[in-house]
Amino acid sequence: MKMSQSLTLNEIHIEEIRKLAKDKRQSLSIIGEIPIANDIFTILEQLNIKLLEYPIQSEGDRPAFSAAIMYSEEDGEELVFIGLNTADYFDKQVFAIAHELFHYFTKTASHLSRLSDIENTLIEAKANRFAAEFLFPEAALKSIILDEFKTSRLEKVSEKTILRFIVRLQCTWWLPYRSIVKRLHEIGAISEAQYRKLYCIDERDLYAEYGKMGTAFNDEVFKKLNSKTNSIGTSMRDIDIIIRNFEDGLINEDKLTDTLGLFNKSPDNFGYKVNVSNEDEEEFDAFFSGGSSDED
Numbered sequence: 001m002k003m004s005q006s007l008t009l010n011e012i013h014i015e016e017i018r019k020l021a022k023d024k025r026q027s028l029s030i031i032g033e034i035p036i037a038n039d040i041f042t043i044l045e046q047l048n049i050k051l052l053e054y055p056i057q058s059e060g061d062r063p064a065f066s067a068a069i070m071y072s073e074e075d076g077e078e079l080v081f082i083g084l085n086t087a088d089y090f091d092k093q094v095f096a097i098a099h100e101l102f103h104y105f106t107k108t109a110s111h112l113s114r115l116s117d118i119e120n121t122l123i124e125a126k127a128n129r130f131a132a133e134f135l136f137p138e139a140a141l142k143s144i145i146l147d148e149f150k151t152s153r154l155e156k157v158s159e160k161t162i163l164r165f166i167v168r169l170q171c172t173w174w175l176p177y178r179s180i181v182k183r184l185h186e187i188g189a190i191s192e193a194q195y196r197k198l199y200c201i202d203e204r205d206l207y208a209e210y211g212k213m214g215t216a217f218n219d220e221v222f223k224k225l226n227s228k229t230n231s232i233g234t235s236m237r238d239i240d241i242i243i244r245n246f247e248d249g250l251i252n253e254d255k256l257t258d259t260l261g262l263f264n265k266s267p268d269n270f271g272y273k274v275n276v277s278n279e280d281e282e283e284f285d286a287f288f289s290g291g292s293s294d295e296d
Contacts, residue, residue, distance in 0.1 A: 007125040017126055021133035024105055033140035037174040040097050040135075049080045049104065050238055051097075055087035055230040066096035069103050080104065086232070089204070091176045091225040098131035105130075132183055136173045144169070145189055154189050162190070162198065163210050164217075171218040174225060177203035177210070233263040243270055 009017075028043055030036065036043070044051050056065070068083040082100050084093055102108075108123055146152055154162060166180050175183075178199055185195040204226055205211050214222035233239075239260070246256040246267075253274045256267055267274045 007122055009122075009125055009129060013122075013126060014129065017129050018133055018138060020102075020105065021130055021137065024101075024134065025137070033137045033143075035173045036098075036135055037094070037172075040094050043101075044082065044097065045237060047080075047101075047104070049082055051234060052081055052083045053086045053229075053231050053233045054083065055228075055232065056085050057087050066092060067100045069100040086229045088228065089176070089225070090227055090229055091170070091174060093229070094174050095131050095135065095176055095179060098134050099127045101134065102127040102130035132175065132179055136169075136175055136180075136183065138183075138187060141169075141183060141189075142187060152187075152189060154184070155191050155194065159194075159197070160209075162194070163201075164213055166198075167210070167213045167217050167222070170225065171214070171221045176225075177201075233265075239263065239265065243272075246272075 025036075028046060030039075041051065065085055066088055067085060070081045070083065072079045072081070082097060082104075084097065086093065088096070106126075108127075142152065145154070148165070149157060166177065166184075169175070169180050170177055173180075181190075181195060181198045184190045184198075185192070190198070201210055202208055203210050206215060206223070206226065211226075214226070242251075242256065242259050245251045246253075251259070253267070256272070257274055260266055260269075
């Protein structure tokens with residue numbers, strides 16, 4: 001497996017990112033150096049960022065993009081959206097959201113995080129470093145290593161021991177395997193040779209050595225992190241806004257049905273029965289049978 005080439009940040013950049021991540025964790029009431037993990041989705045709600053989930057398949061092995069942040073304005077109010085590609089692995093979805101939060105916090109405009117060019121620019125390298133630091137602070141990682149191994153350097157530790165250690169870190173902090181390997185290398189815990197060897201392991205193969213370790217340690221979490229959710233949806237708070245707009249007469253039944261349909265939901269899911277005309281039923285039947293009601 002070929003390793004991605006990344007732009008090297010200098011000490012000033014790294015310190016700025018470390019401080020930014022620490023400040024933002026504190027402002028979001030994340031007490032101490034504890035894992036964010038699945039709470040990344042709650043953070044989006046705290047920041048009033050709307051999450052739009054949709055799987056976008058690519059022709060190659062990798063998704064077309066990880067995530068995108070977008071801005072719009074409605075009645076003088078700025079609306080912020082993060083579009084998340086759920087055709088990617090779940091641990092990378094978590095990382096991608098943290099990556100986009102860097103662009104949100106630093107106001108680096110609308111951004112599309114393409115896997116083919118990630119880290120090719122200074123801003124992308126900073127966003128990746130922020131995501132890693134935000135999700136797993138360097139101070140916490142160093143403390144864990146020192147407490148467990150009684151040393152800050154793991155050159156003399158066997159590969160199997162390091163893999164088991166990474167499994168536990170991944171299932172606790174929810175970073176992708178390769179992000180953790182990169183973090184270990186960035187702080188000098190592993191050598192260049194260890195980094196290259198560990199980075200090239202196929203971490204997604206649940207029947208290979210690392211995969212077996214992960215499922216043995218925490219089967220539920222490890223499989224979740226290594227799954228492609230392919231989900232379509234938005235937050236329940238935003239769904240509730242759509243329903244309230246219907247209840248307040250701001251949108252009609254058709255608009256309610258169409259909008260909820262974008263997220264694989266229907267009015268019936270929320271206790272509303274919407275009458276469908278015979279004409280609509282015929283259109284639905286034609287659509288699902290592969291036909292079309294329109295002619296060229």
